[in-house]
Amino acid sequence: KAGVTQTPRYLIKTRGQQVTLSCSPISGHRSVSWYQQTPGQGLQFLFEYFSETQRNKGNFPGRFSGRQFSNSRSEMNVSTLELGDSALYLCASRSGTGNTGELFFGEGSRLTVL
Amino acid sequence: DQQVKQNSPSLSVQEGRISILNCDYTNSMFDYFLWYKKYPAEGPTFLISISSIKDKNEDGRFTVFLNKSAKHLSLHIVPSQPGDSAVYFCAASDYGGATNKLIFGTGTLLAVQP
Numbered sequence: 528k529a530g531v532t533q534t535p536r537y538l539i540k541t542r543g544q545q546v547t548l549s550c551s552p553i554s555g556h557r558s559v560s561w562y563q564q565t566p567g568q569g570l571q572f573l574f575e576y577f578s579e580t581q582r583n584k585g586n587f588p589g590r591f592s593g594r595q596f597s598n599s600r601s602e603m604n605v606s607t608l609e610l611g612d613s614a615l616y617l618c619a620s621r622s623g624t625g626n627t628g629e630l631f632f633g634e635g636s637r638l639t640v641l
Numbered sequence: 642d643q644q645v646k647q648n649s650p651s652l653s654v655q656e657g658r659i660s661i662l663n664c665d666y667t668n669s670m671f672d673y674f675l676w677y678k679k680y681p682a683e684g685p686t687f688l689i690s691i692s693s694i695k696d697k698n699e700d701g702r703f704t705v706f707l708n709k710s711a712k713h714l715s716l717h718i719v720p721s722q723p724g725d726s727a728v729y730f731c732a733a734s735d736y737g738g739a740t741n742k743l744i745f746g747t748g749t750l751l752a753v754q755p
Contacts, residue, residue: 531684560743569647569747570685570730583742617684629675630743632684 529554531633533618539639545606548636552599552620558582559601560630561593564615573616576601605638613640644668645733647746655754660718662749664731667712671733671744676705676716679728679748688729689716721753 532551540546552559561573572585576595593603599620605612615637619630646665654660662676672693677685691698691705691714698705704717718725731746 562745567650567747570732570745572742572744575742585742619684629687629690632677632686634682634684 531618531620531631533616533633533636535636536634537637537639539641540608541641542608542610544608545604546608546638547602547604548616548618548638550601550603550618550620550633552601552618553631556620556622556631557599558621559595559599560619560621561601561603562617562619563587564617564635565613570617573603608640610640613638643747644671645731645744645746647729647731647749649749650747651750651752653752653754654721656723657720660716660721660725660751660753662716662718662729662731662751664714664716664746665712666714666733668733668735669712670735673734674705674707674714675732675734675743676703677730677732677745679730685730718751721751723753723755726751726753 534549558577560575562570564570573587574581574593575583579595590606595601615635617632617635619632621630644667675690676688678688679685689700689703689705691707696707702718707714728748728750730748732743734743
């Protein structure tokens with residue numbers, strides 16, 4: 528079955544703009560998580576959505592937001608972009624039940640803020 | 642507060658030798674541990690996992706060891722191959738617990754020299 532799909536793969540924005548990233552999970556997966564990857568910081572957890580509800584949230588400012596639709600597709604939005612928001616944003620899905628924690632990742636959206 | 646730590650940013654080994662990647666964690670409530678592998682321009686892919694009720698799990702050339710008293714786990718790759726060159730992330734979860742998410746370390750870049 529198809530994997531996790533993220534769009535766009537690459538994008539360039541300027542400071543102050545906003546951006547929306549999209550993620551389509553594996554069919555049947557109801558949980559979608561978002562992570563930010565920057566050099567030296569590893570993968571930082573942003574939030575997780577399950578059945579259209581935010582189930583968990585990381586330590587990011589309110590400029591970072593997300594949502595999930597009834598078909599489990601998810602979007603994340605970053606408003607008032609800052610240079611430090613330049614990163615690879617990864618979306619991951621899992622079935623949402625059980626606690627094994629195995630996530631299936633997309634290839635990421637590479638955001639550059641100028 | 643980095644709950645999952647990979648203190649070696651990089652590791653270089655010769656082809657055919659053993660690669661040992663280390664990971665430490667601070668939260669004793671973590672009950673499931675995973676290793677992910679990431680190539681450039683790709684999302685992380687699941688490699689191997691271990692439950693907190695075990696101290697070893699093996700899958701082909703990959704073995705993960707867990708020392709709960711030391712809050713330490715390691716990934717052994719034997720024999721190492723050039724195709725193993727990638728960034729390896731350690732992750733810990735307590736889905737269903739207080740943290741209820743998957744927390745990643747900062748990654749170790751493994752270079753296997755032919």
